[in-house]
Amino acid sequence: MGRIKTTFVKTIGKDLFEKYDGQFFDDFSKNKAVVDKLIIIKSKKMRNIVTGYLTSLKKQQLRKEPGY
Numbered sequence: 436m437g438r439i440k441t442t443f444v445k446t447i448g449k450d451l452f453e454k455y456d457g458q459f460f461d462d463f464s465k466n467k468a469v470v471d472k473l474i475i476i477k478s479k480k481m482r483n484i485v486t487g488y489l490t491s492l493k494k495q496q497l498r499k500e501p502g503y
Contacts, residue, residue: 444485445488451474456496461493466490467482467483
């Protein structure tokens with residue numbers, strides 16, 4: 436079982452995912468660099484939580500695609 440994400444994390448994550456879908460990968464470290472370029476989050480912990488949520492969204496999207 437995973438951790439429950441707050442509304443703040445889900446809102447930012449979904450907005451970024453809808454606007455910049457093609458820039459995200461299923462790799463956490465690559466997504467962390469992309470998130471640093473797109474938005475400013477002062478807290479490193481919060482940035483990592485948002486990045487982890489984006490990574491999980493991308494993995495879910497890849498699982499839904501045929502041929503995965």
